Amino acid sequence: MTSSAHAPQIQVVAVVGPTAAGKSDLGVELARRLGGEVVNADSMQLYRGMDIGTAKLTDAERGGVPHRLLDVWDVREAASVAEYQRLARAEIDRLLAEGRTPVLVGGSGLYVRAAVDRLEFPGTDPVVRARLEAELEESGSGVLHARLAVADPAAAAAILPSNGRRVVRALEVIEITGRPFTAQLPGPGEDQSLYRTLHLGVDVARPELHERIARRVHRMWDAGLPEEVRTLESLGLREGRTASRALGYQQLLAAFAGDCTEDEAREETIRATRRFARRQDVWFRRDARVHWLSGAVADRAALADRAWHLLERTVTS
Incomplete structure (x- = not known):
């Protein structure tokens, strides 16, 4: 089946x-089968030089599939x-x-919803x-996040307490508009899609x-994440309100400042990433449009085939 058929x-x-x-691997395989391209929707992969710690695919792993919106921003820029x-x-x-x-x-x-839904910021x-x-x-x-949890529990669940920039933005929107930060998002059963999107x-x-x-965090350390963070520190990483808060980067900057050891930074990165994954899951589970497919080890080889069959059924239904 070709992309034109879809x-x-x-x-x-x-x-x-x-x-x-x-x-990432599923995205590459689907883009390959569709003759399409991958468009990045990972906020931290938009930063230049943040490669190891964001699990950015290498050229070989991309398999010749073009990837867009990688390496867009300097680490000193605040994400928007x-x-x-x-x-x-x-x-x-x-x-x-x-x-x-x-x-x-x-x-x-x-970021995903900003790309495909009718959202205004x-x-x-x-x-x-x-x-x-x-x-x-x-x-x-932490204090501001606690205030956000009272004003907009859904936003607080989706934003890490350590992400001061996003907490400030959420509270700012609430104060300016008089509405919850998440009020801009489609509600349950409400589809504000700008494009016909299969989630x-x-x-x-x-x-x-x-x-x-x-395992991923240990691989990142072995692949040279501390050296990557050192290099980015010399390019202004500490001044970047967004990039300096990225998982792994924040913990290593703390280690370089003498607040903890590198081994402690590694363990805290694992814990923080697990907490972040839980928040991601909560966010996406609220969207009834998402079709969930098992990515377990036993099923991983067949993941792309199951996604493809779902795509075919959606097209012909």
Whole structure:
């Protein structure tokens, strides 16, 4: 089946799920079969030089399939979901105009929805933002996250307590609009799709996923993550409000500052990544459009075939 056969029914395929579930490999295989391209929806893979710690696929692992929206931002830049939305839709529209299928791959739930749903992002208020950032500096992200948990529990569940920048943004939107930060997202049973999108979720039982995460973090260390972080530190990583908070990078920066040992940073990265995976799972489970497929070890070889069969059934139904 070619990509043109899918065009009338399915325009975009989105591969989502928690970290280490196997999304990247599935995305490559589906893009290969469809004759399409992968469009990145992992917020940290947009940063140049953040390769090992974000599990960015190597050229060999991409198998000749073009990958878009990697290495876009400098590590000193603050991430912007509104800017990502503009970039992602430009790539999606380009591919559709060429008669090719975009395969959106990533675990950043808000980025996925920004790309394919009718979402508008409120502007910013410099006075409100400055006050909240001052509170963040004085009290820490945990205090602000606790406030967010009262104002918008769904947003608090999706945002790590340590991610002060995103906590501040959520509280800013709530104050500016008078509505929950998550009010911009489609509600249960409400489809605000901009494109005809097939959402595929890769599901892995928690014990197996926890083991995969631990193995992945150990591989990252062995592959030279500390050296990568040292290099990026010299390029301004510490000044980057977003990039400096990335899993593994944040913990190693703390180790380099003498706050812990590198071994302790490694173990904390495993724990923090497991917590992050739970939040990703909660986020995507709220979206009834996601078709979940097992990514367990016993099923992994057949994962792409099951996804393909689901795609075919969706097209012909």
